Amino acid sequence: MTTAERAGAVAAVATPVLAVRDLSVSFPTETGTVSAVDGVSLDLASGEIVGMVGESGCGKSVTAMSIAGLLPGSARISGSVRLDGTELVGTRESALRRVRGKEIAYIFQEPMTSLNPVLTVGRQIGEVLQIHERMSRRAARARAVELLTLVGIPSAAKRVDNYPHQLSGGMRQRVMIAMAVACGPKVLVADEPTTALDVTVQAGILQVLRDLRDRLGTSILIITHDLGVIADIADRVVVMYAGRVVERAPVTDLFAHPYHRYTAGLLSASPTPGRHAGTERLQEIPGLVPVLSVQPDACTFADRCPAADARCRESAPPLEVARTGGTLAATGHLAACWHPCPQPRTQPEEANR
Amino acid sequence: MARYLLTRAWQSALTLLLSTIVVFFGVRALPGDPALALAGEDRSPEALEAIRRHYGLDQPLPLQFAQYVERMAQGDFGVSIRTGTPVSSMLTTALPVTVELSVLAILLATALGVGAGVLAAVRRGRPAEWVANGMALIGLSVPHFWLGLLAILYLSVATGLFPASGFVPILEDPVDNLHHIVLPAVILGTGLAAIIMRQTRSAMLDSLSSDYVRTAKAKGLRPRAVITRHALRNSLIVVVTVVGLQLGGLISGAVVTEQIFGLPGFGKMTIDAVFQRDYPVIQAVVLLTATAYIVINFFVDLLYSVIDPRIRVTGDPA
Amino acid sequence: MTVLTVPMAETGSASITRRTRVLRRLRRNPLAVVSFVVLALAAVIALLSPWIAPYSVDQTDFARTFAPPGSPGHVLGTDDLGRDVLSRIMLGARASLQVGLLAVATSLVIGVPLGLAAGYFRAWDAVISRFTDLLLAFPFLIMAVGLAAIRGASLGNAAVAIGIAQIPGVIRVVRSDTLRLKSLDFVAAAVVDGASDLWVLARHILPNATSVILVQATVAIPAAILGEAVLSFLGLGIQPPAPSLGTMLATAQQFAARAPWAAVLPGVVIMGLALAFNVFGDALRDALDPKGDRG
Numbered sequence: 001m002t003t004a005e006r007a008g009a010v011a012a013v014a015t016p017v018l019a020v021r022d023l024s025v026s027f028p029t030e031t032g033t034v035s036a037v038d039g040v041s042l043d044l045a046s047g048e049i050v051g052m053v054g055e056s057g058c059g060k061s062v063t064a065m066s067i068a069g070l071l072p073g074s075a076r077i078s079g080s081v082r083l084d085g086t087e088l089v090g091t092r093e094s095a096l097r098r099v100r101g102k103e104i105a106y107i108f109q110e111p112m113t114s115l116n117p118v119l120t121v122g123r124q125i126g127e128v129l130q131i132h133e134r135m136s137r138r139a140a141r142a143r144a145v146e147l148l149t150l151v152g153i154p155s156a157a158k159r160v161d162n163y164p165h166q167l168s169g170g171m172r173q174r175v176m177i178a179m180a181v182a183c184g185p186k187v188l189v190a191d192e193p194t195t196a197l198d199v200t201v202q203a204g205i206l207q208v209l210r211d212l213r214d215r216l217g218t219s220i221l222i223i224t225h226d227l228g229v230i231a232d233i234a235d236r237v238v239v240m241y242a243g244r245v246v247e248r249a250p251v252t253d254l255f256a257h258p259y260h261r262y263t264a265g266l267l268s269a270s271p272t273p274g275r276h277a278g279t280e281r282l283q284e285i286p287g288l289v290p291v292l293s294v295q296p297d298a299c300t301f302a303d304r305c306p307a308a309d310a311r312c313r314e315s316a317p318p319l320e321v322a323r324t325g326g327t328l329a330a331t332g333h334l335a336a337c338w339h340p341c342p343q344p345r346t347q348p349e350e351a352n353r
Numbered sequence: 354m355a356r357y358l359l360t361r362a363w364q365s366a367l368t369l370l371l372s373t374i375v376v377f378f379g380v381r382a383l384p385g386d387p388a389l390a391l392a393g394e395d396r397s398p399e400a401l402e403a404i405r406r407h408y409g410l411d412q413p414l415p416l417q418f419a420q421y422v423e424r425m426a427q428g429d430f431g432v433s434i435r436t437g438t439p440v441s442s443m444l445t446t447a448l449p450v451t452v453e454l455s456v457l458a459i460l461l462a463t464a465l466g467v468g469a470g471v472l473a474a475v476r477r478g479r480p481a482e483w484v485a486n487g488m489a490l491i492g493l494s495v496p497h498f499w500l501g502l503l504a505i506l507y508l509s510v511a512t513g514l515f516p517a518s519g520f521v522p523i524l525e526d527p528v529d530n531l532h533h534i535v536l537p538a539v540i541l542g543t544g545l546a547a548i549i550m551r552q553t554r555s556a557m558l559d560s561l562s563s564d565y566v567r568t569a570k571a572k573g574l575r576p577r578a579v580i581t582r583h584a585l586r587n588s589l590i591v592v593v594t595v596v597g598l599q600l601g602g603l604i605s606g607a608v609v610t611e612q613i614f615g616l617p618g619f620g621k622m623t624i625d626a627v628f629q630r631d632y633p634v635i636q637a638v639v640l641l642t643a644t645a646y647i648v649i650n651f652f653v654d655l656l657y658s659v660i661d662p663r664i665r666v667t668g669d670p671a
Numbered sequence: 672m673t674v675l676t677v678p679m680a681e682t683g684s685a686s687i688t689r690r691t692r693v694l695r696r697l698r699r700n701p702l703a704v705v706s707f708v709v710l711a712l713a714a715v716i717a718l719l720s721p722w723i724a725p726y727s728v729d730q731t732d733f734a735r736t737f738a739p740p741g742s743p744g745h746v747l748g749t750d751d752l753g754r755d756v757l758s759r760i761m762l763g764a765r766a767s768l769q770v771g772l773l774a775v776a777t778s779l780v781i782g783v784p785l786g787l788a789a790g791y792f793r794a795w796d797a798v799i800s801r802f803t804d805l806l807l808a809f810p811f812l813i814m815a816v817g818l819a820a821i822r823g824a825s826l827g828n829a830a831v832a833i834g835i836a837q838i839p840g841v842i843r844v845v846r847s848d849t850l851r852l853k854s855l856d857f858v859a860a861a862v863v864d865g866a867s868d869l870w871v872l873a874r875h876i877l878p879n880a881t882s883v884i885l886v887q888a889t890v891a892i893p894a895a896i897l898g899e900a901v902l903s904f905l906g907l908g909i910q911p912p913a914p915s916l917g918t919m920l921a922t923a924q925q926f927a928a929r930a931p932w933a934a935v936l937p938g939v940v941i942m943g944l945a946l947a948f949n950v951f952g953d954a955l956r957d958a959l960d961p962k963g964d965r966g
């Protein structure tokens with residue numbers, strides 16, 4: 001395949017359900033502007049599960065929240081978010097409200113605090129149906145029982161009248177999922193849905209998410225800092241660092257040969273893919289994610305990168321098809337690095353499924 | 354739930370017992386002979402002897418205390434030194450006035466305080482918040498008896514809109530009753546309203562930035578529903594606690610408000626008793642206040658458990 | 672590159688930077704500055720009032736009773752006995768501040784140790800909370816009524832009654848801060864190093880709890896000032912002829928028909944003092960709040 005053919009193959013991907021283009025977000029604060037997200041683009045095809053990974057503070061949650069306009073009013077947002085071709089950035093609140101919970105639904109990290117402690121889970125699930133499907137309270141409750149069964153909660157008819165504190169962490173997260181899928185959304189954004197849970201419970205939640213994709217065709221953007229979760233569930237991966245997408249690839253390609261130095265660092269800092277994290281931290285990347293006030297024309301990872309040179313500090317590397325030693329990477333494997341990790345022994349075509 | 358209520362019930366009972374002991378010994382600490390204090394007009398040696406026997410003042414202390422509790426429980430608070438009438442019958446006429454005044458003040462203060470608190474939290478950083486905050490600070494700092502004084506001087510006397518003093522029982526003429534009591538209730542409620550407003554605002558700011566409110570927004574709820582169904586419901590737990598804790602302040606406030614507006618309530622009775630050294634009345638007032646406070650707070654705890662399912666179901670307070 | 676901050680681990684010098692940060696935040700808050708200036712002025716006037724008051728407080732002049740404000744020789748007029756209102760207000764404010772400080776001192780001296788004990792020793796917690804419940808059952812006015820019945824009414828007794836009634840509030844905030852501090856690493860480390868409980872409380876917990884105690888004091892003082900005014904107004908506090916803003920209001924009520932203006936000024940002064948404390952207390956709380964921008 002020639003370069004041109006590869007580029008054509010990329011373009012031929014069916015129009016995505018969700019298309020984020022050049023999204024930037026900053027927050028004016030007491031101590032200065034915080035540039036949280038810079039020029040992020042990503043697509044989510046129908047029925048696809050895309051994983052977004054990066055250390056804490058890289059702008060993953062801000063990206064996620066900006067999709068349905070859920071950032072606080074102080075946020076300065078530019079760029080475009082299209083759902084089935086309809087622009088969401090800058091849209092009226094009332095229009096966004098019809099999208100939230102119905103077309104784009106969210107699951108958050110802390111199932112304990114994300115559910116309202118003073119309402120039964122049935123009420124909280126039913127509420128979505130009452131507003132978006134105009135169901136009666138009675139019908140909504142009945143549907144809530146079905147949804148709870150769908151996400152694998154035993155004796156759902158009883159659980160529906162429970163309050164969040166009466167459920168375990170895993171159950172609460174299943175309730176969150178039931179609430180999110182109540183209206184059959186096209187896109188499900190799961191922001192660290194398993195981070196607060198222990199490993200066995202985590203596997204169960206990921207299974208529920210996979211089931212939903214298979215049965216309902218929901219597209220899922222799953223955010224995590226755990227590469228084990230990515231390896232387990234995602235079709236494609238987006239790696240974020242300090243507000244930028246630094247690498248984007250099908251999941252097997254990324255694990256087979258990361259190009260960006262940050263991704264390589266993440267991989268060596270986490271246990272072997274397939275095995276879940278949480279056992280032991282391996283080689284950590286030294287240093288911390290910077291909080292930027294202005295996005296520099298440089299690689300933001302340079303301060304922590306073993307391969308950084310003057311060029312890295314003087315101009316920002318573009319996100320493009322990676323190339324090392326004259327060889328091109330597999331289709332759709334992009335990285336923003338001036339000096340990508342050396343070409344792996346396996347040929348790109350073989351690794352690309 | 355049952356465990357929580359039982360714990361609270363026994364704690365309240367213990368506090369009640371302790372406060373009775375405090376008052377019992379407080380009475381004994383009064384200057385002079387308690388029999389003298391209880392005797393009223395007739396202070397002949399025979400009368401004093403009779404009183405000592407009647408009140409068991411010649412018995413050992415624990416026995417005296419037991420008899421004391423029994424008498425109090427039966428509503429026998431002795432006889433007013435000043436008027437010779439039984440204290441219990443004085444209370445029956447005075448209490449309804451104070452209760453009406455306080456209930457009205459609490460209702461007004463809660464409505465105003467919760468409303469302004471929610472407004473201030475929702476309109477964070479806008480002029481409405483500044484106004485609400487400023488009003489609350491003033492409400493917290495103003496001596497409300499002075500407000501009452503000004504209200505009488507510049508509202509009642511000058512305009513004649515409200516009666517400057519006096520009281521009409523509610524059963525006699527409900528409209529006139531309200532006319533007499535609404536201004537004192539507003540004055541009495543100002544401090545409480547300020548406190549409720551500040552607590553509501555701070556609780557609302559907490560819940561508005563909570564994860565479950567983020568969830569509610571992500572569901573596509575209207576701001577109104579997010580605020581009332583999700584944020585406010587959780588904040589009310591705090592508000593109820595505050596109202597319960599402020600009852601003591603309200604009782605103090607009622608005393609002075611009644612004094613200013615010449616309402617023939619519990620407060621007026623108290624102050625008159627202090628100046629006339631009417632010890633049986635003072636004792637009844639102190640004991641009754643403590644009891645009322647403890648009992649009402651027990652019911653506040655009940656209410657608390659109704660609002661917060663975490664207590665209702667498991668018995669663990671949040 | 673424009674790195675705004677790089678998150679850093681907490682360092683040992685955190686408390687010093689914290690103090691300077693708090694002071695800087697206070698200086699930048701105009702409300703804090705104004706209320707502080709008002710309080711400082713009030714304190715100076717109160718301290719010096721016996722010397723700078725234009726008249727002696729009980730110098731009567733029956734030829735000139737109820738002189739209105741602006742009268743020659745009496746800027747704020749005279750009262751029912753022809754005494755100078757300005758002088759009486761100055762000394763009345765002094766008494767208000769005295770009661771405020773005395774009451775808060777009482778509540779701190781008793782409340783802080785109890786709060787520390789309740790938060791630090793589990794076994795004491797239940798006992799102390801019963802004690803708190805007991806105190807709460809006697810509102811300050813009832814406490815003052817009882818104290819006045821037993822010991823007679825006076826400035827001291829009013830302050831003590833108010834102070835006792837404020838103990839539960841002190842216990843509550845100190846207890847919860849102690850609980851918080853106890854769970855922090857440096858306290859746990861001291862305990863592991865074999866420090867005695869008393870040492871940990873005195874060296875580690877109490878110094879770190881000072882900020883909540885300070886905030887509690889700044890809200891308790893205005894409450895005590897209002898309490899004193901109420902008690903004196905009712906005749907349960909400062910006894911005439913000693914000047915007090917509360918008694919001035921009681922007199923004004925008595926003579927409302929002749930001199931309605933007399934009710935205005937003492938009330939304004941009480942409110943001004945209480946307001947300044949409350950505003951400063953709010954600013955202090957905001958400045959101490961690690962979250963920073965809670966208004």
Ligand SMILES: Nc1ncnc2c1ncn2[C@@H]1O[C@H](COP(=O)(O)OP(=O)(O)O)[C@@H](O)[C@H]1O
Nearest residue numbers: 027034036055056057058059060061062063291
């Ligand atoms: N409301 C906000 N105001 C100011 N800064 C914010 C706000 N929300 C997020 N940030 C900043 O944006 C950056 C990215 O945060 P986030 O998206 O939460 O990271 P993560 O990748 O861990 O989800 C962080 O530096 C964070 O401090």
Ligand code: SF4
Nearest residue numbers: 299302305312337338
């Ligand atoms: S661009 Fe340079 S600094 Fe950035 S990751 Fe690549 S090699 Fe490292």
Ligand SMILES: [Mg+2]
Nearest residue numbers: 057060061191
């Ligand atoms: Mg996040």
